[in-house]
Amino acid sequence: MAKLRTVFRCPSCGTSAPKWVGQCPGCEAWGTLVEELDAPQSPQVVSLAGPSRPPVPIAEVDPSEFTPRPIGIGELDRVLGGGLVPGSVTLLGGEPGIGKSTVLLQAAAEVAVGGGTALYLSGEESPQQVRLRAERLGALHPHLFLAAETALPQVLGAIEAVDPDLVVVDSVQTLMMPEMSSAPGSVAQVRECSHRLVQEAKARGCAMVLVGHVTKEGNLAGPRVLEHMVDTVLAFEGDRHHALRILRAVKHRFGATQELGLFEMTERGLRGVPEPSGLFLADRRVGVPGSVVVPTVEGARPILVELQALVASSSLPSPRRTAQGVDPGRLSMVLAVLERRVGLPLARLDVFSLAVGGVRLHEPGADLALALAVASALSGQPVPPDLVACGEIGLGGELRQVAHTPRRLAEAARMGFKRAMVPFSAPAEVEGIHLIRVGTLLDGIDRLGLLAS
Numbered sequence: 455m456a457k458l459r460t461v462f463r464c465p466s467c468g469t470s471a472p473k474w475v476g477q478c479p480g481c482e483a484w485g486t487l488v489e490e491l492d493a494p495q496s497p498q499v500v501s502l503a504g505p506s507r508p509p510v511p512i513a514e515v516d517p518s519e520f521t522p523r524p525i526g527i528g529e530l531d532r533v534l535g536g537g538l539v540p541g542s543v544t545l546l547g548g549e550p551g552i553g554k555s556t557v558l559l560q561a562a563a564e565v566a567v568g569g570g571t572a573l574y575l576s577g578e579e580s581p582q583q584v585r586l587r588a589e590r591l592g593a594l595h596p597h598l599f600l601a602a603e604t605a606l607p608q609v610l611g612a613i614e615a616v617d618p619d620l621v622v623v624d625s626v627q628t629l630m631m632p633e634m635s636s637a638p639g640s641v642a643q644v645r646e647c648s649h650r651l652v653q654e655a656k657a658r659g660c661a662m663v664l665v666g667h668v669t670k671e672g673n674l675a676g677p678r679v680l681e682h683m684v685d686t687v688l689a690f691e692g693d694r695h696h697a698l699r700i701l702r703a704v705k706h707r708f709g710a711t712q713e714l715g716l717f718e719m720t721e722r723g724l725r726g727v728p729e730p731s732g733l734f735l736a737d738r739r740v741g742v743p744g745s746v747v748v749p750t751v752e753g754a755r756p757i758l759v760e761l762q763a764l765v766a767s768s769s770l771p772s773p774r775r776t777a778q779g780v781d782p783g784r785l786s787m788v789l790a791v792l793e794r795r796v797g798l799p800l801a802r803l804d805v806f807s808l809a810v811g812g813v814r815l816h817e818p819g820a821d822l823a824l825a826l827a828v829a830s831a832l833s834g835q836p837v838p839p840d841l842v843a844c845g846e847i848g849l850g851g852e853l854r855q856v857a858h859t860p861r862r863l864a865e866a867a868r869m870g871f872k873r874a875m876v877p878f879s880a881p882a883e884v885e886g887i888h889l890i891r892v893g894t895l896l897d898g899i900d901r902l903g904l905l906a907s
Protein backbone atom coordinates (compact mmCIF):
# COMPACT_ATOMS: atom_id res chain seq x y z
CA MET A 455 0.00 0.00 0.00
CA ALA A 456 1.33 3.46 -0.88
CA LYS A 457 2.39 5.59 2.05
CA LEU A 458 -0.41 7.97 2.92
CA ARG A 459 0.02 11.38 4.45
CA THR A 460 -2.16 12.79 7.14
CA VAL A 461 -3.00 16.35 8.06
CA PHE A 462 -4.73 17.93 11.03
CA ARG A 463 -7.85 19.83 10.12
CA CYS A 464 -10.19 22.09 12.05
CA PRO A 465 -13.75 20.81 11.50
CA SER A 466 -15.32 24.24 11.98
CA CYS A 467 -13.21 26.40 9.61
CA GLY A 468 -11.46 23.77 7.45
CA THR A 469 -7.94 25.08 8.05
CA SER A 470 -5.30 22.35 7.98
CA ALA A 471 -1.90 22.06 9.63
CA PRO A 472 0.85 19.46 9.09
CA LYS A 473 1.21 18.86 12.84
CA TRP A 474 -1.21 18.97 15.72
CA VAL A 475 -1.32 22.35 17.41
CA GLY A 476 -3.49 23.39 20.32
CA GLN A 477 -4.97 26.43 18.60
CA CYS A 478 -6.39 26.44 15.10
CA PRO A 479 -4.29 28.79 12.92
CA GLY A 480 -7.46 29.75 11.00
CA CYS A 481 -10.25 30.47 13.45
CA GLU A 482 -8.13 30.46 16.63
CA ALA A 483 -10.39 27.95 18.35
CA TRP A 484 -8.64 25.77 20.93
CA GLY A 485 -8.30 21.99 20.73
CA THR A 486 -10.32 21.52 17.55
CA LEU A 487 -7.77 19.95 15.17
CA VAL A 488 -8.49 16.34 14.15
CA GLU A 489 -6.20 14.10 12.16
CA GLU A 490 -7.37 12.96 8.74
CA LEU A 491 -5.92 11.51 5.57
CA ASP A 492 -4.56 14.13 3.22
CA ALA A 493 -6.91 13.88 0.24
CA PRO A 494 -5.66 15.19 -3.11
CA GLN A 495 -6.97 18.67 -3.81
CA SER A 496 -10.21 18.46 -5.75
CA PRO A 497 -10.11 20.27 -9.09
CA GLN A 498 -11.73 23.68 -9.22
CA VAL A 499 -13.50 22.99 -12.51
CA VAL A 500 -15.67 19.92 -13.03
CA SER A 501 -16.06 18.87 -16.64
CA LEU A 502 -19.17 17.13 -17.94
CA ALA A 503 -19.16 13.41 -18.56
CA GLY A 504 -21.84 10.90 -19.44
CA PRO A 505 -23.34 9.19 -16.38
CA SER A 506 -21.85 5.79 -15.54
CA ARG A 507 -25.39 4.41 -15.54
CA PRO A 508 -28.05 6.37 -17.42
CA PRO A 509 -30.94 7.59 -15.29
CA VAL A 510 -33.95 5.26 -15.43
CA PRO A 511 -37.62 5.90 -14.67
CA ILE A 512 -38.14 5.22 -10.97
CA ALA A 513 -40.54 2.32 -11.58
CA GLU A 514 -37.89 0.49 -13.57
CA VAL A 515 -35.32 0.39 -10.77
CA ASP A 516 -34.77 -3.22 -9.74
CA PRO A 517 -35.81 -3.52 -6.07
CA SER A 518 -34.41 -7.04 -5.74
CA GLU A 519 -30.94 -5.54 -5.42
CA PHE A 520 -31.83 -4.82 -1.79
CA THR A 521 -33.45 -8.08 -0.80
CA PRO A 522 -32.54 -8.97 2.77
CA ARG A 523 -31.26 -12.45 3.51
CA PRO A 524 -32.47 -13.94 6.78
CA ILE A 525 -29.74 -14.61 9.32
CA GLY A 526 -31.72 -17.26 11.14
CA ILE A 527 -32.15 -15.44 14.46
CA GLY A 528 -35.82 -14.44 14.51
CA GLU A 529 -35.60 -11.36 16.74
CA LEU A 530 -32.59 -10.02 14.83
CA ASP A 531 -34.19 -10.61 11.44
CA ARG A 532 -37.34 -8.89 12.68
CA VAL A 533 -35.46 -5.67 13.54
CA LEU A 534 -33.65 -5.75 10.21
CA GLY A 535 -36.90 -6.14 8.29
CA GLY A 536 -36.08 -9.68 7.17
CA GLY A 537 -32.31 -9.99 7.43
CA LEU A 538 -29.08 -8.44 6.20
CA VAL A 539 -28.84 -6.97 2.71
CA PRO A 540 -25.70 -8.11 0.85
CA GLY A 541 -23.28 -5.19 0.48
CA SER A 542 -24.82 -3.30 3.38
CA VAL A 543 -23.06 -2.06 6.49
CA THR A 544 -24.69 -2.14 9.91
CA LEU A 545 -23.39 -0.48 13.04
CA LEU A 546 -24.30 -2.22 16.30
CA GLY A 547 -23.92 0.10 19.27
CA GLY A 548 -24.30 -0.65 22.95
CA GLU A 549 -22.65 -0.33 26.33
CA PRO A 550 -19.78 -2.67 27.17
CA GLY A 551 -21.02 -6.01 28.50
CA ILE A 552 -24.51 -5.73 27.03
CA GLY A 553 -24.01 -8.68 24.67
CA LYS A 554 -22.89 -7.28 21.30
CA SER A 555 -20.12 -9.84 20.80
CA THR A 556 -22.42 -12.64 21.92
CA VAL A 557 -25.27 -11.84 19.55
CA LEU A 558 -22.94 -11.33 16.61
CA LEU A 559 -21.07 -14.56 17.22
CA GLN A 560 -24.44 -16.31 17.29
CA ALA A 561 -25.44 -14.49 14.08
CA ALA A 562 -22.17 -15.47 12.37
CA ALA A 563 -22.71 -19.10 13.38
CA GLU A 564 -26.29 -19.05 12.06
CA VAL A 565 -25.08 -17.69 8.72
CA ALA A 566 -22.61 -20.61 8.59
CA VAL A 567 -25.33 -23.10 9.52
CA GLY A 568 -27.47 -21.65 6.73
CA GLY A 569 -24.81 -22.49 4.17
CA GLY A 570 -22.96 -19.16 4.08
CA THR A 571 -19.47 -18.21 5.18
CA ALA A 572 -18.87 -15.83 8.06
CA LEU A 573 -15.74 -14.05 9.25
CA TYR A 574 -15.54 -12.75 12.81
CA LEU A 575 -12.75 -10.24 13.30
CA SER A 576 -12.00 -9.70 16.95
CA GLY A 577 -9.78 -6.86 18.04
CA GLU A 578 -10.85 -7.10 21.65
CA GLU A 579 -10.47 -10.78 22.48
CA SER A 580 -8.01 -13.46 21.43
CA PRO A 581 -9.20 -16.26 19.10
CA GLN A 582 -8.96 -18.60 22.13
CA GLN A 583 -11.38 -16.47 24.11
CA VAL A 584 -13.78 -16.23 21.18
CA ARG A 585 -13.57 -19.99 20.67
CA LEU A 586 -14.42 -20.61 24.32
CA ARG A 587 -17.46 -18.41 23.98
CA ALA A 588 -18.43 -20.12 20.73
CA GLU A 589 -18.30 -23.49 22.51
CA ARG A 590 -20.67 -22.19 25.13
CA LEU A 591 -23.01 -20.91 22.42
CA GLY A 592 -22.82 -24.06 20.33
CA ALA A 593 -21.34 -21.94 17.56
CA LEU A 594 -18.42 -24.05 16.36
CA HIS A 595 -18.94 -24.41 12.63
CA PRO A 596 -16.42 -25.09 9.86
CA HIS A 597 -17.62 -22.09 7.84
CA LEU A 598 -17.24 -19.63 10.70
CA PHE A 599 -13.76 -18.09 10.50
CA LEU A 600 -11.94 -16.12 13.18
CA ALA A 601 -9.13 -13.59 13.00
CA ALA A 602 -7.70 -11.28 15.62
CA GLU A 603 -6.58 -8.39 13.42
CA THR A 604 -6.79 -4.70 14.14
CA ALA A 605 -4.59 -3.10 11.48
CA LEU A 606 -6.72 -2.23 8.47
CA PRO A 607 -4.49 -3.79 5.76
CA GLN A 608 -4.57 -7.13 7.64
CA VAL A 609 -8.30 -6.84 8.18
CA LEU A 610 -8.84 -6.31 4.45
CA GLY A 611 -6.46 -9.20 3.76
CA ALA A 612 -8.50 -11.52 5.98
CA ILE A 613 -11.70 -10.52 4.20
CA GLU A 614 -10.03 -11.18 0.85
CA ALA A 615 -8.79 -14.61 2.01
CA VAL A 616 -12.13 -15.85 3.35
CA ASP A 617 -14.48 -14.08 0.90
CA PRO A 618 -17.33 -14.24 3.44
CA ASP A 619 -21.05 -13.49 3.13
CA LEU A 620 -20.97 -11.84 6.55
CA VAL A 621 -18.11 -9.93 8.18
CA VAL A 622 -18.29 -8.94 11.83
CA VAL A 623 -15.79 -6.31 12.99
CA ASP A 624 -15.60 -6.28 16.80
CA SER A 625 -15.03 -3.40 17.37
CA VAL A 626 -14.45 -0.25 15.31
CA GLN A 627 -12.71 1.27 18.31
CA THR A 628 -9.86 -1.24 18.02
CA LEU A 629 -9.20 -0.68 14.31
CA MET A 630 -6.28 1.37 13.13
CA MET A 631 -4.66 2.60 10.00
CA PRO A 632 -0.90 2.37 10.52
CA GLU A 633 -0.31 5.57 8.51
CA MET A 634 -2.13 7.66 11.07
CA SER A 635 -0.53 8.74 14.30
CA SER A 636 -3.82 9.00 16.20
CA ALA A 637 -4.58 6.24 18.67
CA PRO A 638 -7.12 3.49 17.86
CA GLY A 639 -10.56 4.64 18.93
CA SER A 640 -9.89 8.27 18.05
CA VAL A 641 -12.41 9.97 15.79
CA ALA A 642 -9.87 10.12 12.96
CA GLN A 643 -9.03 6.39 13.10
CA VAL A 644 -12.60 5.26 13.51
CA ARG A 645 -13.79 7.40 10.63
CA GLU A 646 -11.05 6.49 8.16
CA CYS A 647 -11.06 2.76 8.93
CA SER A 648 -14.82 2.52 8.74
CA HIS A 649 -14.88 4.46 5.50
CA ARG A 650 -12.54 1.87 3.96
CA LEU A 651 -14.60 -1.00 5.29
CA VAL A 652 -17.83 0.46 3.90
CA GLN A 653 -16.18 0.69 0.47
CA GLU A 654 -15.00 -2.90 0.81
CA ALA A 655 -18.46 -4.21 1.74
CA LYS A 656 -20.08 -2.42 -1.20
CA ALA A 657 -17.40 -3.58 -3.63
CA ARG A 658 -17.59 -7.25 -2.53
CA GLY A 659 -21.32 -7.38 -1.89
CA CYS A 660 -20.87 -8.90 1.54
CA ALA A 661 -22.90 -7.87 4.56
CA MET A 662 -20.84 -6.22 7.28
CA VAL A 663 -21.62 -5.51 10.91
CA LEU A 664 -19.43 -3.10 12.85
CA VAL A 665 -19.52 -3.09 16.63
CA GLY A 666 -19.31 0.29 18.33
CA HIS A 667 -19.08 0.76 22.08
CA VAL A 668 -21.34 3.35 23.52
CA THR A 669 -20.71 5.32 26.68
CA LYS A 670 -23.21 5.51 29.56
CA GLU A 671 -24.54 8.78 28.16
CA GLY A 672 -25.55 6.98 24.98
CA ASN A 673 -22.85 8.43 22.76
CA LEU A 674 -21.05 6.13 20.43
CA ALA A 675 -17.57 7.03 21.67
CA GLY A 676 -16.10 8.33 18.43
CA PRO A 677 -18.32 6.47 15.97
CA ARG A 678 -21.20 8.95 16.13
CA VAL A 679 -19.44 10.13 12.99
CA LEU A 680 -20.24 6.73 11.48
CA GLU A 681 -23.97 6.98 11.63
CA HIS A 682 -24.34 8.71 8.28
CA MET A 683 -21.78 6.42 6.64
CA VAL A 684 -23.57 3.13 7.33
CA ASP A 685 -26.91 1.82 6.05
CA THR A 686 -28.28 0.67 9.37
CA VAL A 687 -27.68 1.63 12.97
CA LEU A 688 -28.83 -0.80 15.64
CA ALA A 689 -28.82 -0.02 19.34
CA PHE A 690 -28.56 -2.81 21.88
CA GLU A 691 -30.00 -1.72 25.21
CA GLY A 692 -30.76 -3.17 28.57
CA ASP A 693 -29.73 -3.21 32.14
CA ARG A 694 -26.70 -5.39 32.79
CA HIS A 695 -28.27 -6.64 36.03
CA HIS A 696 -31.32 -7.93 34.21
CA ALA A 697 -31.60 -10.60 31.54
CA LEU A 698 -33.66 -8.52 29.12
CA ARG A 699 -32.00 -6.98 26.07
CA ILE A 700 -33.76 -4.73 23.58
CA LEU A 701 -32.50 -4.32 20.04
CA ARG A 702 -33.77 -1.32 18.08
CA ALA A 703 -33.10 0.04 14.63
CA VAL A 704 -32.18 3.72 15.01
CA LYS A 705 -31.65 4.11 11.28
CA HIS A 706 -32.46 1.65 8.52
CA ARG A 707 -32.10 2.41 4.83
CA PHE A 708 -33.88 -0.77 3.76
CA GLY A 709 -37.01 -0.63 5.86
CA ALA A 710 -38.90 0.65 8.85
CA THR A 711 -37.26 1.43 12.18
CA GLN A 712 -40.42 0.44 14.04
CA GLU A 713 -39.59 -3.13 14.89
CA LEU A 714 -37.99 -4.21 18.08
CA GLY A 715 -36.04 -7.33 18.96
CA LEU A 716 -36.25 -8.76 22.46
CA PHE A 717 -33.68 -11.12 23.89
CA GLU A 718 -32.95 -12.74 27.18
CA MET A 719 -29.32 -13.31 28.22
CA THR A 720 -28.99 -16.93 29.29
CA GLU A 721 -26.16 -19.27 30.22
CA ARG A 722 -25.98 -20.26 26.57
CA GLY A 723 -26.14 -16.88 24.93
CA LEU A 724 -29.01 -14.68 23.87
CA ARG A 725 -32.39 -16.23 23.34
CA GLY A 726 -35.29 -14.52 21.58
CA VAL A 727 -38.30 -13.55 23.70
CA PRO A 728 -41.39 -13.86 21.51
CA GLU A 729 -43.77 -13.41 24.51
CA PRO A 730 -42.42 -10.36 26.36
CA SER A 731 -45.52 -9.44 28.37
CA GLY A 732 -45.47 -12.77 30.18
CA LEU A 733 -41.81 -12.30 31.04
CA PHE A 734 -42.36 -8.92 32.69
CA LEU A 735 -45.42 -9.88 34.65
CA ALA A 736 -44.15 -13.26 35.82
CA ASP A 737 -43.11 -12.13 39.33
CA ARG A 738 -45.86 -9.59 39.91
CA ARG A 739 -47.59 -9.62 43.30
CA VAL A 740 -51.16 -8.43 43.03
CA GLY A 741 -52.88 -6.42 45.74
CA VAL A 742 -49.80 -4.38 46.67
CA PRO A 743 -50.29 -0.60 46.76
CA GLY A 744 -48.16 1.35 44.30
CA SER A 745 -48.24 -1.18 41.46
CA VAL A 746 -49.94 -0.44 38.12
CA VAL A 747 -49.57 -2.23 34.79
CA VAL A 748 -49.16 -0.11 31.66
CA PRO A 749 -49.66 -1.47 28.15
CA THR A 750 -46.74 0.24 26.47
CA VAL A 751 -45.67 0.13 22.84
CA GLU A 752 -42.06 -0.42 21.98
CA GLY A 753 -41.51 0.07 18.29
CA ALA A 754 -44.53 -1.65 16.82
CA ARG A 755 -44.86 -4.10 19.69
CA PRO A 756 -47.26 -3.86 22.60
CA ILE A 757 -45.71 -4.96 25.89
CA LEU A 758 -47.22 -4.98 29.36
CA VAL A 759 -44.93 -3.54 32.00
CA GLU A 760 -45.48 -3.16 35.72
CA LEU A 761 -44.77 0.29 37.16
CA GLN A 762 -44.10 0.55 40.88
CA ALA A 763 -43.99 3.55 43.18
CA LEU A 764 -43.14 3.94 46.82
CA VAL A 765 -43.46 7.07 48.95
CA ALA A 766 -41.77 7.60 52.30
CA SER A 767 -41.38 10.61 54.58
CA SER A 768 -38.18 12.41 53.80
CA SER A 769 -35.50 13.72 56.13
CA LEU A 770 -33.91 15.72 53.33
CA PRO A 771 -34.49 19.42 52.63
CA SER A 772 -35.20 18.54 48.99
CA PRO A 773 -36.81 15.09 48.95
CA ARG A 774 -35.43 12.31 46.82
CA ARG A 775 -37.07 11.39 43.52
CA THR A 776 -35.70 8.31 41.87
CA ALA A 777 -36.75 7.01 38.48
CA GLN A 778 -35.46 3.61 37.48
CA GLY A 779 -36.49 2.78 33.94
CA VAL A 780 -38.83 5.77 34.15
CA ASP A 781 -38.06 9.08 32.46
CA PRO A 782 -37.00 11.46 35.29
CA GLY A 783 -38.45 14.48 33.49
CA ARG A 784 -41.85 12.80 33.14
CA LEU A 785 -41.76 11.72 36.79
CA SER A 786 -41.17 15.33 37.91
CA MET A 787 -44.01 16.51 35.70
CA VAL A 788 -46.39 13.82 36.96
CA LEU A 789 -45.54 14.65 40.59
CA ALA A 790 -46.13 18.35 39.98
CA VAL A 791 -49.53 17.64 38.42
CA LEU A 792 -50.45 15.31 41.32
CA GLU A 793 -49.53 18.05 43.75
CA ARG A 794 -51.14 21.03 42.03
CA ARG A 795 -54.11 19.59 40.13
CA VAL A 796 -55.05 16.66 42.35
CA GLY A 797 -53.92 18.13 45.66
CA LEU A 798 -51.80 15.22 46.84
CA PRO A 799 -49.31 16.30 49.54
CA LEU A 800 -46.08 15.01 48.03
CA ALA A 801 -43.74 17.93 48.75
CA ARG A 802 -42.09 16.41 51.85
CA LEU A 803 -42.02 12.83 50.63
CA ASP A 804 -39.35 10.80 48.95
CA VAL A 805 -40.77 9.19 45.81
CA PHE A 806 -39.24 6.10 44.28
CA SER A 807 -40.42 4.79 40.92
CA LEU A 808 -39.46 1.73 38.97
CA ALA A 809 -40.33 0.01 35.70
CA VAL A 810 -39.96 -3.67 36.54
CA GLY A 811 -37.71 -5.97 34.53
CA GLY A 812 -35.04 -3.53 33.35
CA VAL A 813 -37.29 -1.89 30.74
CA ARG A 814 -36.89 1.80 30.01
CA LEU A 815 -40.12 3.68 29.53
CA HIS A 816 -39.79 7.02 27.80
CA GLU A 817 -43.19 7.40 26.24
CA PRO A 818 -45.89 9.76 27.53
CA GLY A 819 -48.41 6.90 27.40
CA ALA A 820 -47.00 5.70 30.73
CA ASP A 821 -47.90 8.98 32.53
CA LEU A 822 -51.29 7.84 33.78
CA ALA A 823 -50.03 4.52 35.14
CA LEU A 824 -47.14 6.29 36.86
CA ALA A 825 -49.48 8.84 38.46
CA LEU A 826 -51.86 6.09 39.60
CA ALA A 827 -48.94 4.12 41.05
CA VAL A 828 -47.85 7.15 43.11
CA ALA A 829 -51.44 7.88 44.23
CA SER A 830 -51.92 4.22 45.17
CA ALA A 831 -48.65 4.18 47.12
CA LEU A 832 -49.64 7.34 48.97
CA SER A 833 -53.14 6.15 49.86
CA GLY A 834 -52.07 2.61 50.69
CA GLN A 835 -54.89 1.31 48.47
CA PRO A 836 -53.98 -1.12 45.71
CA VAL A 837 -55.48 -0.69 42.25
CA PRO A 838 -57.61 -3.61 41.00
CA PRO A 839 -55.34 -6.46 39.85
CA ASP A 840 -57.12 -6.82 36.50
CA LEU A 841 -56.69 -3.14 35.54
CA VAL A 842 -54.24 -1.53 33.14
CA ALA A 843 -53.92 2.22 32.50
CA CYS A 844 -52.55 4.26 29.64
CA GLY A 845 -52.72 7.91 28.67
CA GLU A 846 -50.68 11.07 28.57
CA ILE A 847 -51.14 13.71 31.26
CA GLY A 848 -51.23 17.41 30.39
CA LEU A 849 -50.03 20.13 32.74
CA GLY A 850 -53.65 21.03 33.49
CA GLY A 851 -54.26 17.52 34.76
CA GLU A 852 -56.23 16.55 31.64
CA LEU A 853 -55.76 13.17 29.98
CA ARG A 854 -54.88 12.69 26.33
CA GLN A 855 -54.97 9.57 24.28
CA VAL A 856 -51.77 8.04 22.92
CA ALA A 857 -50.95 6.24 19.68
CA HIS A 858 -51.80 2.56 19.15
CA THR A 859 -54.34 2.43 21.98
CA PRO A 860 -56.36 -0.46 20.42
CA ARG A 861 -53.20 -2.53 20.00
CA ARG A 862 -52.19 -1.86 23.60
CA LEU A 863 -55.61 -2.85 24.90
CA ALA A 864 -55.77 -5.97 22.77
CA GLU A 865 -52.48 -7.12 24.32
CA ALA A 866 -53.86 -6.40 27.81
CA ALA A 867 -56.97 -8.46 27.00
CA ARG A 868 -54.81 -11.27 25.64
CA MET A 869 -52.84 -11.33 28.90
CA GLY A 870 -56.04 -11.67 30.93
CA PHE A 871 -56.70 -8.08 32.04
CA LYS A 872 -60.38 -7.10 32.20
CA ARG A 873 -60.38 -3.32 32.72
CA ALA A 874 -58.46 -0.39 31.29
CA MET A 875 -58.42 3.23 32.39
CA VAL A 876 -58.07 5.43 29.32
CA PRO A 877 -58.75 9.08 28.33
CA PHE A 878 -62.25 10.05 27.16
CA SER A 879 -61.09 10.40 23.58
CA ALA A 880 -59.66 6.88 23.34
CA PRO A 881 -60.95 4.93 20.32
CA ALA A 882 -63.84 2.46 20.40
CA GLU A 883 -64.13 -0.60 22.59
CA VAL A 884 -61.72 -3.50 22.37
CA GLU A 885 -63.20 -6.95 22.84
CA GLY A 886 -62.71 -8.54 26.22
CA ILE A 887 -61.79 -5.36 28.10
CA HIS A 888 -64.03 -2.86 29.88
CA LEU A 889 -62.94 0.75 29.36
CA ILE A 890 -63.04 3.23 32.22
CA ARG A 891 -62.96 6.56 30.38
CA VAL A 892 -61.82 9.56 32.40
CA GLY A 893 -61.23 13.20 31.49
CA THR A 894 -58.79 14.24 34.18
CA LEU A 895 -56.23 12.66 36.45
CA LEU A 896 -58.27 13.74 39.47
CA ASP A 897 -61.29 11.92 38.05
CA GLY A 898 -59.22 8.76 37.44
CA ILE A 899 -57.73 8.73 40.93
CA ASP A 900 -61.15 9.34 42.46
CA ARG A 901 -62.75 6.51 40.46
CA LEU A 902 -60.24 4.07 41.93
CA GLY A 903 -60.81 5.34 45.48
CA LEU A 904 -57.24 6.54 45.85
CA LEU A 905 -57.99 10.05 47.12
CA ALA A 906 -58.48 9.21 50.78
CA SER A 907 -55.18 8.81 52.59
Ligand code: TYD
Nearest residue numbers: 550551552553554555556719720721722723
Ligand atom coordinates in the same frame (compact mmCIF):
# COMPACT_ATOMS: atom_id res chain seq x y z
P1 TYD B 1 -20.59 -9.59 25.52
O1 TYD B 1 -21.21 -10.18 24.33
O2 TYD B 1 -19.15 -9.85 25.71
O3 TYD B 1 -20.84 -8.03 25.60
P2 TYD B 1 -20.24 -6.84 24.71
O4 TYD B 1 -19.60 -7.42 23.50
O5 TYD B 1 -21.44 -5.98 24.39
O6 TYD B 1 -19.28 -6.09 25.56
O7 TYD B 1 -21.45 -10.11 26.76
C1 TYD B 1 -20.95 -9.95 28.01
C2 TYD B 1 -21.83 -10.48 29.11
O8 TYD B 1 -22.73 -11.49 28.73
C3 TYD B 1 -20.91 -11.08 30.13
O9 TYD B 1 -21.11 -10.36 31.32
C4 TYD B 1 -21.30 -12.50 30.26
C5 TYD B 1 -22.66 -12.57 29.66
N1 TYD B 1 -22.90 -13.84 28.95
C6 TYD B 1 -23.89 -14.68 29.42
O10 TYD B 1 -24.56 -14.41 30.41
N2 TYD B 1 -24.15 -15.84 28.73
C7 TYD B 1 -23.44 -16.20 27.63
O11 TYD B 1 -23.69 -17.28 27.04
C8 TYD B 1 -22.40 -15.33 27.16
C9 TYD B 1 -21.60 -15.68 25.96
C10 TYD B 1 -22.18 -14.15 27.84
Ligand code: MG
Nearest residue numbers: 554555578624
Ligand atom coordinates in the same frame (compact mmCIF):
# COMPACT_ATOMS: atom_id res chain seq x y z
MG1 MG C 1 -17.56 -7.42 23.03
